[in-house]
Amino acid sequence: MYKILEKREIAMRNTWFKIHAPHVARKVQPGQFVIVRAFKNGERIPLTPVMWDKEEGWIVLIVFTRGKTTARMAAELGEGDGILNIAGPLGNPAEMERFGKILAIGAYTGIVEVYPIARAWQEFGNDVTTLHVTFEPMVVLKDEMEKAVGRHILETVQIDPNLDFPANMKNVTRRLTERVRELLEKEHFDLVFMVGPTGDQKEVFEVVREYGIPMEADLHPIMVDGTGMCGACRVTVGGEVRFACIDGPSFDAYKVDWEELIHRVGFYVPKERMAFEEYLRQVRGGVQ
Numbered sequence: 001m002y003k004i005l006e007k008r009e010i011a012m013r014n015t016w017f018k019i020h021a022p023h024v025a026r027k028v029q030p031g032q033f034v035i036v037r038a039f040k041n042g043e044r045i046p047l048t049p050v051m052w053d054k055e056e057g058w059i060v061l062i063v064f065t066r067g068k069t070t071a072r073m074a075a076e077l078g079e080g081d082g083i084l085n086i087a088g089p090l091g092n093p094a095e096m097e098r099f100g101k102i103l104a105i106g107a108y109t110g111i112v113e114v115y116p117i118a119r120a121w122q123e124f125g126n127d128v129t130t131l132h133v134t135f136e137p138m139v140v141l142k143d144e145m146e147k148a149v150g151r152h153i154l155e156t157v158q159i160d161p162n163l164d165f166p167a168n169m170k171n172v173t174r175r176l177t178e179r180v181r182e183l184l185e186k187e188h189f190d191l192v193f194m195v196g197p198t199g200d201q202k203e204v205f206e207v208v209r210e211y212g213i214p215m216e217a218d219l220h221p222i223m224v225d226g227t228g229m230c231g232a233c234r235v236t237v238g239g240e241v242r243f244a245c246i247d248g249p250s251f252d253a254y255k256v257d258w259e260e261l262i263h264r265v266g267f268y269v270p271k272e273r274m275a276f277e278e279y280l281r282q283v284r285g286g287v288q
């Protein structure tokens, strides 16, 4: 069991868990993830350690409520409780190089994965700008990001309770692509990096490609074991089948088969849509 040392809701549908997990804290590097099984017979979910302390042996996970397991984690687990299993660290660490000027983008909860990487890149001597685009009540890590990188840009979109889930998300995508275009139009960047929903990654990639700037994207296909055994996370990159868990999670955006990936991750869209629409029913006060 991995003891929960701290738990708090830090934004709408975002829960902060500080967990005693010394074997992860000792080895984890920016860009890596863990697979968490919180409950007996429960599903395994990939999550990214946001921060950690090697000496004290803890990690922080920010869990976004997107389905049954994450909703149960937010509702049923508290300080002093245990998480059944945490496997990892898994995946490859982010490359630490002097790239120069970097634009690191997080859409929605993607900023949670961007944080440790952007911070490490800045410490390594890069000039890092982070861009977080999300719904207004879902802002996380603003203060931490402002301290960690050269410049943190936050763009929030109001949730319109009169619009459905896809229409609200389209507003975020529009703001995201507009802001990226504005930045690339005005400034030179040596590298763009992005974490977020696959559809948004592709939209941003289409903008970045117009400017010919190298782009890396952390991919989020379905993951089960996280060790290259099950094949669930396969993606096509440069015409070859790769496994996001052991070959990634970061890949050259120019080589990713985006259409195929969007099709595969679309399997979960109806579930996420149901969860979001349940939230909308709540904010409408039960009026449908």
Ligand code: FES
Residues within 6 Å of the ligand: 222, 223, 224, 225, 226, 227, 228, 229, 230, 231, 232, 233, 234, 243, 244, 245, 246
């Ligand atoms: Fe099973 Fe990657 S998650 S092969």
